[in-house]
Amino acid sequence: MWYHGHDVTALMKDATFADVVFLLHRGRMPVEAERRVIDAILIASADHGPGSPSAAAMRTVASGNRAAPEAAIAAGILAIGDAHGGAGLACLALITRGVDLVKQQGLSMDAAAQRIVKEETSAGSRLPGLGHRAHTTDPRTAVLFGMMADAKLAGAGVEFVRALEAVAARTIKPLPINVDGAIAAVLYDLGFPPAMGKLIFIIGRVSGLSAQLIEEYTRERPMRIKIPYVYDGPKPRT
Amino acid sequence: MWYHGHDVTALMKDATFADVVFLLHRGRMPVEAERRVIDAILIASADHGPGSPSAAAMRTVASGNRAAPEAAIAAGILAIGDAHGGAGLACLALITRGVDLVKQQGLSMDAAAQRIVKEETSAGSRLPGLGHRAHTTDPRTAVLFGMMADAKLAGAGVEFVRALEAVAARTIKPLPINVDGAIAAVLYDLGFPPAMGKLIFIIGRVSGLSAQLIEEYTRERPMRIKIPYVYDGPKPRT
């Protein structure tokens, strides 16, 4: 058995899972700094507690279906759509569009960012990857950008989201780069396509869903999860 | 286009969906009474409100993923496991085992029911298809058994669950046949295999999930559903 020409038993002995994630998607082994960034992204995505839609969907399915762990994990992944976990993909697509403006039309980073902000706001969209309810600046962004800078891996992706942040601060309001925006920038600079913005989040998140699923099976009763609601339809007919 | 030799446009003009459900699974068109029983089962299965695990899982996925209706419906179906919606399949398998004892070993219905009750209780299992939290007798059971009796369709399936109910009442406690048990008995007498006990529930339930999904998209905010929990793990390390 080989992964892109590398013997699997040799990889089992010498490599880490993050090496193999990189290898399977890019067709070559990562250098040490690339591998560490993949690890950091997977770790940041692994678990956001039982309150996130992916964990809630997984637990609700486990509550009715205690014999098929694959069904609960699949349901958790299905909650990773546009409103939850979709910002990475959307931001990576935005970066791709922005950097293409720089490369193909010769715009400066700042001019490209202005163009993208204008297009998004006039379409009524929020800028994916910028802003966060709780944090003013997201400490995970600093970790990822620090790693990229130290290893001299930061490129047009990181530069473009920083331009985006600066334009947004001038023309809308301070919207610091959140972890989704940081991950998207970093994935761009590592050479991944837009779909990877969601897929790497899924790869990481499955580990948190797995740990919570074992907890649900072990500590909770079947059928425990109810969605609260008030019925406001017609009364029974007589 | 044909379904088992029947032209689809002719079916569109003259048949009902319940006719086609029967046709696709049994390879022939139903008689009127068979078709009415299929309709009654699909109607009984269609919707049990937002509180059931299938609806809760569907709504939770829709809450994070508002662009893919297929993802929300699929998650709702995944909640139909053993603890929720699984009693029909389990009861139909039990009936198949019980009636085989009658046919192959010459036991009476009562003796076969005694044997099955003994095996299930000594394995620590509850009897699927018997008992219900809210109802003493389930009115839906009476409707289904009434239809079968009127059309002279009731056979060994209905007879066996009644024997099961009688044995349980004598040896455990009064456990009236619930709607899952009634559906299983009826499906047995209509010639369906055990898997149909769950599948017909899924076919019916998808309609209720669909109606609730449109309601969720139209009337509710994204990310609204949270599972309540109390964190009882280790404290942050310093």
Add this chain to the structure above:
Amino acid sequence: MWYHGHDVTALMKDATFADVVFLLHRGRMPVEAERRVIDAILIASADHGPGSPSAAAMRTVASGNRAAPEAAIAAGILAIGDAHGGAGLACLALITRGVDLVKQQGLSMDAAAQRIVKEETSAGSRLPGLGHRAHTTDPRTAVLFGMMADAKLAGAGVEFVRALEAVAARTIKPLPINVDGAIAAVLYDLGFPPAMGKLIFIIGRVSGLSAQLIEEYTRERPMRIKIPYVYDGPKPRT
């Protein structure tokens, strides 16, 4: 138990599943002609053979997972995306846009259809609901439109897709209304929102997936389905 104020046991006795599909989505019982149209749509959607992506995905999951019918059905539904089964939703959204142009901007049906065709073709999109590989005219379209005309239920939806077909024939090439376009037009005139264009297809299709799943369990071996491929990556390293 009630569905929108209707007692479920009364519905089991007197109604059909198509009545209840209508009731759950629209909050009232259908008239006879509306119910017949719902039946016709569900029947047309029920099964397109093992070659469709939904059936292929269902059978592939069943091939690896023979203990969880819900997993196989869910996978079949997940294949109902944009490329397969998505034309109904897309066409219903197009009709809604087109008829809004008529109602809100006072355009004629023909002018509204011209505007929509222009917008779609300049965006590089195909017109959903028009054209078909095999048929020149789809006989299912005639059945549905005939029912709507006979019952005087046809309205702006049917009128608009006909205008679309006429504009396409003048400006592109003959593209007859296919079954997806006919279903979308009919659903519009029955008062359903765009999501119903995909959801009613899913409700119908689950019955065909169920019948094929029982066939797969009964007649086929586990692990039988393989995707053919040619490996063209790097050679094993030495």
Add this chain to the structure above:
Amino acid sequence: MWYHGHDVTALMKDATFADVVFLLHRGRMPVEAERRVIDAILIASADHGPGSPSAAAMRTVASGNRAAPEAAIAAGILAIGDAHGGAGLACLALITRGVDLVKQQGLSMDAAAQRIVKEETSAGSRLPGLGHRAHTTDPRTAVLFGMMADAKLAGAGVEFVRALEAVAARTIKPLPINVDGAIAAVLYDLGFPPAMGKLIFIIGRVSGLSAQLIEEYTRERPMRIKIPYVYDGPKPRT
């Protein structure tokens, strides 16, 4: 943000993903040898090519649904049932039963293995974790057991599957421990419950599904996957 009391930004800087998989499931950080075993299991599970049911199901869904990567990944996971990817869970449950016989009833490893082999064969079951089509001895088993021995982590789990292999060789035929059996033994000795036998396979496999999904989107046409079949039902009626 913390995982079991560990600050997430600190983990992003210093830990690997395998560390966090261990931490989330066991509530403590692994020692180096434990982490390396988790990496080796994830790597061994990551990808078995497009021919496995999980990859085939994922690609089939992607073929009909090109807008929702989460739907394709979820379908791939749903194929991980009993016939594909289920041997790890089944073998881990078997080991748990076997070692309980040793601990609670004072049997020797060999006697416990004899009992389990007898029970499984008289129930008509194959022994999960033993035997393989292609390999006589699986090189991945040697890697995993070597790691466990070197780090002095091997315990009752490894000992029991070896006893199982010896009993099978004496009483049935040579059935070498395959990678599923080796993973199950190792997970037992690392303190994981039976469900982890399937869940760690899913965590690893999602990375291979992700890489193949990007390939499917990038290199293949929509609707390309067809299940071959021969229709043998009734002829069209006239």
